[in-house]
Amino acid sequence: MADFLHLSLVTPEKQLVGEDVDQVNVPGSEGDLGILLGHAPLITNLRPGPLSYEKGGATTSFIVSGGYLEVTDNRVIILAESAEFLHEVDRERAEKAKSKAEAILLKTGISEEEFKDAQDDLFRAVARLEHTEK
Amino acid sequence: MPNLKDIKRRIRSVKNTQQITKAMKLVAASKLRRAQKAIQDARPYALKLRDVLNHISARCNPDLHALLDQRDGKNILVMVVTADKGLCGGFNGNIIRRSAKLIAENQDKNLSLVLAGKKGKDYFKHRSTDITHEFIDWTREFNYAKAQEIGDLLAQLYIDKKADKIFMVYNEFKSVMQQEVIVEQVLPVVPEPLDAAKETDHVPEYIYEPDEESILDALLKRYMTVQMYRAFLESSASEQGARMTAMDNASRNAGDMIDALSLTYNKARQAYITKELIEIVNGAEALKA
Numbered sequence: 001m002a003d004f005l006h007l008s009l010v011t012p013e014k015q016l017v018g019e020d021v022d023q024v025n026v027p028g029s030e031g032d033l034g035i036l037l038g039h040a041p042l043i044t045n046l047r048p049g050p051l052s053y054e055k056g057g058a059t060t061s062f063i064v065s066g067g068y069l070e071v072t073d074n075r076v077i078i079l080a081e082s083a084e085f086l087h088e089v090d091r092e093r094a095e096k097a098k099s100k101a102e103a104i105l106l107k108t109g110i111s112e113e114e115f116k117d118a119q120d121d122l123f124r125a126v127a128r129l130e131h132t133e134k
Numbered sequence: 135m136p137n138l139k140d141i142k143r144r145i146r147s148v149k150n151t152q153q154i155t156k157a158m159k160l161v162a163a164s165k166l167r168r169a170q171k172a173i174q175d176a177r178p179y180a181l182k183l184r185d186v187l188n189h190i191s192a193r194c195n196p197d198l199h200a201l202l203d204q205r206d207g208k209n210i211l212v213m214v215v216t217a218d219k220g221l222c223g224g225f226n227g228n229i230i231r232r233s234a235k236l237i238a239e240n241q242d243k244n245l246s247l248v249l250a251g252k253k254g255k256d257y258f259k260h261r262s263t264d265i266t267h268e269f270i271d272w273t274r275e276f277n278y279a280k281a282q283e284i285g286d287l288l289a290q291l292y293i294d295k296k297a298d299k300i301f302m303v304y305n306e307f308k309s310v311m312q313q314e315v316i317v318e319q320v321l322p323v324v325p326e327p328l329d330a331a332k333e334t335d336h337v338p339e340y341i342y343e344p345d346e347e348s349i350l351d352a353l354l355k356r357y358m359t360v361q362m363y364r365a366f367l368e369s370s371a372s373e374q375g376a377r378m379t380a381m382d383n384a385s386r387n388a389g390d391m392i393d394a395l396s397l398t399y400n401k402a403r404q405a406y407i408t409k410e411l412i413e414i415v416n417g418a419e420a421l422k423a
Binding site: 015030041070072077 | 175
């Protein structure tokens with residue numbers, strides 16, 4: 001049995017993390033999860049939100065915009081649609097995305113698909129803004 | 135004896151060609167660097183996604199999702215990924231040859247084609263095979279959204295039972311000098327058999343949140359997109375690699391040709407001078423006499 005969790009965080013653009021860590025905290029679709037050594041096999045959807053991992057007392061944080069998480073045999077695979085380091089989040093862009101999505105949602109007569117897209121955009125923007133406020 | 139002027143003209147024309155091939159090589163090299171980085175960055179995601187999907191689909195009931203459903207239909211769809219431009223050595227030729235072979239092998243079935251890339255279209259439009267969709271000029275505007283569009287389209291064709299099996303023929307990027315033609319079954323998704331011993335050792339049932347079905351559905355949709363995305367990135371990196379190699383060879387051949395022509399030119403020039411000298415000497419001799 002390994003002594004560490006092996007975390008891989010990948011997005012379609014690139015692999016962001018591939019190393020051994022102590023704990024992984026993720027925004028699951030049904031609620032936040034903390035994953036430690038020896039976690040049971042699990043597959044879940046992720047919602048847009050903050051993701052972090054701890055290694056030797058240091059915490060590294062990201063913002064992900066949805067994706068999947070798989071845990072097997074102390075390997076954690078996170079397939080994120082997109083992910084960025086917390087300190088790299090562009091607040092201005094997120095603000096713009098937020099107001100744009102809100103404007104669309106306020107309109108009447110938009111199709112269900114448009115509504116859903118705008119809603120997703122809004123969630124992503126809010127997730128970015130909420131956790132970078134400090 | 136070859137005409138001096140003609141040789142000179144040929145040398146000039148070969149030199150012009152060489153300049154073009156050299157420029158194309160440099161352009162391909164710089165595009166290649168970008169394409170190579172894109173594919174190398176995209177690979178881990180695609181492979182990990184396939185792993186996750188394999189884990190799930192090997193364990194769950196194939197009836198759970200339409201894209202896992204295996205059926206023995208006669209409708210076969212082949213997606214051929216070529217380039218939009220030529221001048222890249224055997225790149226397009228290899229793909230087309232392999233696709234033609236695949237088509238010949240399945241002569242008794244109902245075949246249709248989805249073509250990506252102008253070169254494939256140029257070849258297949260004169261042949262009688264049924265072409266369902268074309269994506270011309272994809273290389274220039276290719277991105278994740280485009281991949282999603284194509285992936286959704288294929289999935290829809292499969293769900294509507296217009297296709298019972300979908301293959302994809304594309305070039306995989308091995309190295310700058312090397313591409314490999316890959317024929318891959320896209321749909322139905324065939325889970326790789328799990329290592330039985332390993333499975334019983336470590337992996338009991340998964341916990342699914344929210345539930346198996348919705349995760350599988352979302353994963354499969356994503357998988358289609360990522361498959362397309364990866365195949366197209368592989369193809370465009372291969373294309374640039376193939377073009378760079380082809381243009382490198384072309385430049386070298388042009389150089390050889392220029393050398394050979396210069397030699398002929400110098401020989402001809404020398405012969406001409408010798409001839410002229412002889413004539414002058416002869417003329418002087420004649421006057422003396």
